[in-house]
Every structure is written in C-alpha cells, then in structure tokens.
Amino acid sequence: MDRVRTRFAPSPTGFMHIGNLRTALYAYLFAKSNDGDFILRIEDTDRARYVEGAVEFIKNTLNAAKIFPDEGPDIGGDFAPYVQSQRMDIYKRYAEQLVENGHAYRCFCRQSDEPSTVEPDKKFGGYDRHCRDLDPDVIAKNLADGVPYVIRQKMPLAGETTFFDVLHGNITIANSELEDQVLLKRDGMPTYNFANVIDDHLMKVSHIIRGTEFITSTPKHVLLYQFFGWELPIFIHLAPVMGKADDGSISKLSKRHGATSFDDLIKAGYLPEAITNYVALLGWNPKNSNQEIFSMDELIEAFSLEGLSKSPAVFDYDKLDWMNGEYFKRMSDQSFADSARNFVELDDNLESKWEFLASLLKTRVSKFSEINGSIRFLIEKPAFDAELFINKKNKVTVEKSIEIIEAALEQIDRIDDWTLETISETIGAFAASTQLKLGTVMWPLRVGLSGQKVTPGGVNELLYLLGKKNSLSRLHETLDNLKSV
RNA sequence: GGCGCCUUGGUCAAGCGGUUAAGACUCCAGCCUCUCACGCUGGCUACAUGGGUUCGAAUCCCAUAGGCGUCACCA
Numbered sequence: 001m002d003r004v005r006t007r008f009a010p011s012p013t014g015f016m017h018i019g020n021l022r023t024a025l026y027a028y029l030f031a032k033s034n035d036g037d038f039i040l041r042i043e044d045t046d047r048a049r050y051v052e053g054a055v056e057f058i059k060n061t062l063n064a065a066k067i068f069p070d071e072g073p074d075i076g077g078d079f080a081p082y083v084q085s086q087r088m089d090i091y092k093r094y095a096e097q098l099v100e101n102g103h104a105y106r107c108f109c110r111q112s113d114e115p116s117t118v119e120p121d122k123k124f125g126g127y128d129r130h131c132r133d134l135d136p137d138v139i140a141k142n143l144a145d146g147v148p149y150v151i152r153q154k155m156p157l158a159g160e161t162t163f164f165d166v167l168h169g170n171i172t173i174a175n176s177e178l179e180d181q182v183l184l185k186r187d188g189m190p191t192y193n194f195a196n197v198i199d200d201h202l203m204k205v206s207h208i209i210r211g212t213e214f215i216t217s218t219p220k221h222v223l224l225y226q227f228f229g230w231e232l233p234i235f236i237h238l239a240p241v242m243g244k245a246d247d248g249s250i251s252k253l254s255k256r257h258g259a260t261s262f263d264d265l266i267k268a269g270y271l272p273e274a275i276t277n278y279v280a281l282l283g284w285n286p287k288n289s290n291q292e293i294f295s296m297d298e299l300i301e302a303f304s305l306e307g308l309s310k311s312p313a314v315f316d317y318d319k320l321d322w323m324n325g326e327y328f329k330r331m332s333d334q335s336f337a338d339s340a341r342n343f344v345e346l347d348d349n350l351e352s353k354w355e356f357l358a359s360l361l362k363t364r365v366s367k368f369s370e371i372n373g374s375i376r377f378l379i380e381k382p383a384f385d386a387e388l389f390i391n392k393k394n395k396v397t398v399e400k401s402i403e404i405i406e407a408a409l410e411q412i413d414r415i416d417d418w419t420l421e422t423i424s425e426t427i428g429a430f431a432a433s434t435q436l437k438l439g440t441v442m443w444p445l446r447v448g449l450s451g452q453k454v455t456p457g458g459v460n461e462l463l464y465l466l467g468k469k470n471s472l473s474r475l476h477e478t479l480d481n482l483k484s485v
Numbered sequence: 486g487g488c489g490c491c492u493u494g495g496u497c498a499a500g501c502g503g504u505u506a507a508g509a510c511u512c513c514a515g516c517c518u519c520u521c522a523c524g525c526u527g528g529c530u531a532c533a534u535g536g537g538u539u540c541g542a543a544u545c546c547c548a549u550a551g552g553c554g555u556c557a558c559c560a
Contacts, residue, residue, distance in 0.1 A: 011560050013560090045559090049560085107558095172489095173488070173489070177487075181558095182557080184558085186558055191557090191560085211554090214554095215555080239490085240554080242553085244495090251552095285498060285499075290499085290507080290509075309498080310491070311492065316510070318510055318511055360522090364522055364523075431519080438519065443521080450521095452521090456521095458520050459520060459521090460520085
C-alpha cells in the first residue's frame with residue numbers, strides 16, 4: 001500500500017464541535033498507527049462564514065488535544081499552501097480543464113435567491129441544468145459582456161455510480177439523482193465538493209475520513225476523479241455523534257445538548273486527555289480488549305478501522321464524568337491541586353489549606369467545575385435540615401444526634417493543638433468511649449458541620465478545615481436547631 | 486417526498502451460523518473502611534417487527550417500522 005496520508009479539513013467557523021474533534025482524532029490515529037502523515041487543511045472557501053481568529057483556534061484546540069499535524073498552515077509541507085483561499089488559481093485551472101473536456105460548463109443563471117431571468121428547464125426537471133447546452137455564441141457574448149457565471153459539473157443523465165466505503169461497503173447511487181453541482185462559485189472560490197477532490201488528490205491523501213453527511217455527495221466526487229483520470233482514495237464515512245435532549249429525543253449533537261465543543265468541555269472542567277479518550281470510544285472500540293482508559297500512544301497502538309462502528313453514538317455526560325474522574329485519580333495530589341486551582345474560589349482560611357483540601361477532593365469530584373459547589377459549605381454556613389440527621393443504616397435519629405453532638409462538643413472544646421493528628425486522636429478516643437458504632441457517631445457530626453450527607457473528607461478533616469472557632473459555633477447552632485425540632 | 490445510511494439493555498458496546506448474548510457508564514444492594522466518598526462484590530435491564538434460508542439465526546436474505554443524513558453559488 002502507498003503511504004497512508006489522512007487529513008482533517010475543517011472550515012474556520014470559530015469553534016471545534018466534538019464530532020469534528022473525533023473525526024480529526026480518528027484521521028490522526030489511523031495515520032499514526034500506519035506510520036503515515038496527518039494533514040491539516042483549512043477549508044475557508046465560504047467568505048460569509050469566515051470567523052476572525054478561527055484558524056488559530058483550530059490549531060490551539062488540536063494542540064490541546066495532542067493531535068499534531070505533520071503538514072498544515074504554518075507547519076508547511078510539500079503541498080503548501082494548506083489554506084484553500086490561497087489556492088484559487090489551482091481550482092480555476094482544473095475547472096477550466098473540465099469545461100474544455102466537456103465535463104463542466106459555464107452557467108449564467110442568477111443565484112437561487114435572486115429573481116431568475118430564466119425559467120427552470122422542464123426537460124431536465126431542474127433549475128441547475130439550464131445552461132448545459134448553451135449556444136457557443138451566447139456564451140461568447142455573455143463572456144464579452146462580463147456576465148458573471150459559475151462553473152457546473154455535467155453529470156451523466158443515465159447509469160449509476162458506485163464507490164466503496166470501508167464501513168458501509170459498496171454504495172450505489174443513480175446518476176439521475178446527481179445535480180449539476182457548482183464547482184466554481186461566482187466569486188471565483190471553489191465549492192467544498194470541488195476543492196476537496198482537487199486538494200485530496202494533489203496532497204496525495206490516501207484515506208478520506210469524514211462524516212456520513214458526505215456520503216450522498218461522494219458519487220459526485222467519484223465522477224470528478226474519473227473525469228480527471230485520477231486514482232480513487234479510500235473512503236471512510238463516520239457515523240455522527242448524537243445528543244439526547246431533556247425530552248429524551250435523540251438528534252445530532254448540538255447546542256441544545258449543552259457543552260458540545262472541546263472548548264466548552266474544558267471550561268466545564270474536564271481534562272483534555274479525558275475528553276480525547278472518551279471521544280475516541282464514541283464510535284470506536286479496540287476489539288479483543290475491554291480497555292477503556294487510553295493514553296494517546298495507546299490509542300495509536302490499538303487503533304484500527306475494524307473497530308469503527310457504523311451506527312450513531314449518543315454522547316453520554318455520565319460516562320465522560322466517570323472517565324474524567326478516573327483521570328483525576330491517576331493524577332498526583334500536587335498536579336491535581338494545581339490544575340484545579342483556577343476553577344475554585346477560596347477564602348483565606350481555605351487558601352492556606354488548599355493542597356490538603358484538593359487531596360480530599362481528588363477522588364470525589366468528576367470535573368473541576370463541581371468543586372466550588374462541593375466546598376461552598378466550608379465558606380458559607382449551610383442551611384439547617386433536620387431530615388439529614390436521620391440515617392437508618394447508622395441508626396441515627398434526631399435524639400441520638402443531640403446526645404452525640406453534645407458530648408462531642410465537650411471534647412472538641414478541649415483541643416488546643418488544632419492539627420489533624422490531634423483532632424483525629426481526640427475524636428477517635430471520643431468515639432470509642434461512646435461504645436457506639438463509628439458510623440453512628442460520625443454521622444451527626446458530619447451533617448452538623450457541613451449540612452450535607454457527602455463531604456470532602458471525614459469528620460476529622462472537616463473540623464480541621466473549618467477551624468476550631470467555626471466548628472464549635474456550627475455545632476452549637478446545630479444543637480439548638482435540633483432541640484427545637 | 487425522492488435517494489442513501491443506520492437499528493443488541495437508559496447510554497457506549499462485544500458478538501461475524503451453535504454463547505448461560507461479554508465488558509463499561511448509570512441505578513440498586515451488600516461488603517470493606519478511623520465515619521460520607523473512594524475501593525471491592527453482586528444485581529436489574531437488550532438482539533425493532535414480520536417473513537424466509539438453515540438441523541440451527543442477534544449473526545445471511547427480503548419486507549415493514551423507526552431514527553438519521555442529503556437534495557445550497559455551506560461545509
């Protein structure tokens with residue numbers, strides 16, 4: 001087989017949809033697992049949709065996701081430039097060639113949103129074929145008059161076109177279904193369907209990995225390859241990434257499903273490696289293995305086209321949360337504390353104990369953005385809720401809570417050396433003296449201090465984090481509240 | 486609507502003619518533990534429907550239904 005070369009060809013719209021990221025990832029993994037090349041090409045042929053800074057954004061995103069192009073804008077390569085708007089002369093040349101060979105023609109019709117000066121041609125059943133067999137004199141005159149035109153591809157009217165897709169096998173579409181699509185727009189820019197073919201051939205792309213939305217336009221591309229006498233690349237059309245709405249409906253992942261771009265996810269406190277790892281598994285699996293946590297190198301090692309699935313996959317935030325949590329657990333306390341720091345707001349007290357707090361948080365949160373919520377009770381006094389004190393499993397009731405807190409208060413009050421060690425010793429001794437199950441003793445204290453059932457750390461940690469004064473006042477207040485229930 | 490693609494639990498998925506139909510997330514239960522959490526163990530829930538082919542079908546074929554895509558001078 002010739003050298004494997006894949007490409008990722010986004011248009012600069014200003015954000016990186018998770019589906020696009022996955023496409024880029026698969027193209028990258030496939031190239032790298034075959035010692036091939038991965039190319040980044042910017043498809044900026046739509047001037048209206050161009051967003052300032054978008055190219056930079058794409059590069060930064062790929063970089064954060066650890067997807068490194070071998071060729072591309074700035075990086076360069078044997079087939080530069082890698083930005084389509086800088087290749088206009090190339091497309092024009094090939095389009096003219098097609099016109100000369102009779103596979104394309106100039107069309108002087110107005111744009112579809114303008115009032116038409118010509119009637120759609122009933123003979124061909126459509127508007128698009130109107131200028132097919134224009135009189136050469138008319139063409140010459142229009143050209144001389146400077147009438148704007150587009151170049152359209154002349155599709156065969158009969159027969160069918162078949163192409164092979166790695167995932168779907170042979171796909172056949174009747175040529176009569178293909179319209180005479182525009183190749184070169186009025187402004188001289190090529191359309192996607194044209195530039196794509198030209199560039200993929202010129203850049204020696206061996207495998208085209210892209211979304212299924214292109215499956216029905218692939219026959220048009222195939223015809224183009226045939227017109228030019230070029231060898232066909234191998235097609236791989238990926239199933240889309242879906243999202244599930246609150247009402248349970250499934251549709252292509254979009255804004256209504258929440259965070260759907262790589263950047264959104266980063267802002268929501270997910271790790272880039274976890275996002276990449278999760279996304280890799282959305283539509284691909286390593287066969288012969290149940291491994292789920294993959295480093296980029298392991299993905300490259302394990303990747304193969306056979307593992308790609310052809311049915312759509314629904315993006316599941318629960319699983320992403322789990323996976324991100326797994327990545328947290330594998331981080332050192334120090335790097336977790338550092339990475340999480342930007343996402344949290346602390347008061348002076350907590351600031352000084354941040355690293356300790358972070359070590360407790362590491363195994364208890366699934367994304368950075370959760371942290372503020374889960375530690376707010378350390379800064380603001382929580383609301384009182386008697387219900388929380390009742391715990392069947394630990395045999396805790398309101399009465400029992402009063403009893404325990406009252407007794408514990410005496411012991412806590414005596415602690416002078418407010419360190420985790422001393423606190424642990426004191427509380428441990430106190431718990432033992434009650435003759436009760438540990439869980440029974442700790443439950444009311446936890447709830448009394450925090451106002452919640454699940455906390456970062458146990459009672460000892462809570463006392464330490466809160467400080468003596470704060471701990472005592474919360475417990476006293478809780479006692480009063482409990483007694484007035 | 487025409488054309489095309491897809492269809493195993495709530496979700497991701499293994500399975501390529503013979504299996505008790507893997508595994509993971511979620512949820513639930515139990516265990517462990519200096520207490521919630523973490524961890525461990527176990528449990529619930531699936532082959533869209535109807536016809537074939539075959540000794541035998543989640544696996545092959547055909548219909549039906551549903552979902553998705555496409556029909557731009559967007560990609």
